Amino acid sequence: MSTPPAASAIExxxxxxxxxxxxxxxxxxxxxxxFLVALGGPFLRRIYRRAVLSSRAFAIAAVDGERVVxxxxxxxxxxxxxxxxxxxxxxxxxxxxxxxxxxxxxxVWETLRYGVRDDGDDLPDAEIFAVAVDxxxxxxxxxxxxxxxxxxELEARGIVGARVVAAAGNGAALRMYRGAGFRNRATIEVxxxxxxxxxxxx
Numbered sequence: 001m002s003t004p005p006a007a008s009a010i011e012x013x014x015x016x017x018x019x020x021x022x023x024x025x026x027x028x029x030x031x032x033x034x035f036l037v038a039l040g041g042p043f044l045r046r047i048y049r050r051a052v053l054s055s056r057a058f059a060i061a062a063v064d065g066e067r068v069v070x071x072x073x074x075x076x077x078x079x080x081x082x083x084x085x086x087x088x089x090x091x092x093x094x095x096x097x098x099x100x101x102x103x104x105x106x107x108v109w110e111t112l113r114y115g116v117r118d119d120g121d122d123l124p125d126a127e128i129f130a131v132a133v134d135x136x137x138x139x140x141x142x143x144x145x146x147x148x149x150x151x152x153e154l155e156a157r158g159i160v161g162a163r164v165v166a167a168a169g170n171g172a173a174l175r176m177y178r179g180a181g182f183r184n185r186a187t188i189e190v191x192x193x194x195x196x197x198x199x200x201x202x
Contacts, residue, residue, distance in 0.1 A: 010142055012149050015052050015059035015071060022068035023048040023059060023132075030132040033167040033196075048073065050085045057081045060149050062133070062142050070133035072146035076159060077125040123185065124161035124200060126154055131173070147180040151201060161201060168195040177201075 015023060024044035027036070036044060051057040051073050062070035075081035128150055133143045154162055164182060166173040174197060182199035 010062045010064055010069065010137065010140075010145070012060055012062055012145060015048075015061040015068075015073075017049055017052055019059070019061050019068055019071075020045050020049040020052065023061070023071045023073070026068065026071060026132040026134065027130060030134070031130060033170065046089045047085060050089050051075070051081075054081060054084055056084060058150075058153060060146055060153065062137070062146055064137070069137045070142045070146055071131070072128060072150045073130045074128045074150045074154065074162070075126065076154070076157060078127045078129065079125070123198065124159075124163050126159045126162040128162060128164040131176070143176050144179055147176060151180065163198055163200050165196050165198055168197050174199070 057075040059073040186198045
C-alpha cells in the first residue's frame with residue numbers, strides 16, 4: 001500500500017459542477033451517519049450540484065493531481081439553502097430518490113424539517129454540512145485543512161459564526177472540529193434516537 005502524500009501536497013480549490021459526482025461518491029462511501037446517504041447517489045449529486053451553483057453555499061475540494069480525495073460543503077444559511085434546493089431541485093431529486101423516500105418517509109421529513117425549521121435558538125445560521133476524506137488520505141490533516149478553508153471562506157463572506165452537527169460517537173470528527181476552533185453547544189436528535197452533537201465556531 002502506498003504512503004499517502006502529506007496534507008501540504010494536496011491542493012484545495014473551489015469545487016465545480018464537474019466535481020458533483022465525485023463529491024457525491026465520497027459522501028456515499030465515507031459518511032454513513034445522517035439520512036442523505038440513504039437517498040442514493042443521484043440525489044447526492046443533485047444536492048452537491050446545487051451547493052456549488054448556489055450563491056448561499058459552496059464546496060471546497062481536496063485534489064491529488066486530478067482526483068478529488070476530499071471535500072467540505074457549507075452554507076451561509078442552512079434554511080435558505082434547503083429552500084433553494086427544494087424550489088429548484090425537488091422534483092428531479094425527489095423522482096430519482098422516490099423508492100428510497102417511500103421506504104422511510106419519517107426520516108425524510110425529519111431531515112427536511114431540520115433543514116428548514118427555525119427553532120428560535122441562538123445557533124449561527126451558517127453551517128458546515130459535510131466533510132469527507134478518502135481513506136487513502138486520512139491521518140495527514142486533509143480534513144482539518146478543509147474545515148479551516150471553509151471557515152476562511154465564510155469569514156471572507158462576512159460571516160462571523162458557524163455550526164456543525166456530528167454523531168455523538170464520531171470521535172474523529174469531533175476532534176477535527178474542536179481542533180479548528182469549534183466548541184460543543186448542545187446535543188440534539190435530528191432523527192429519533194440518534195444523538196448528535198452541535199458544535200459552534202468561534
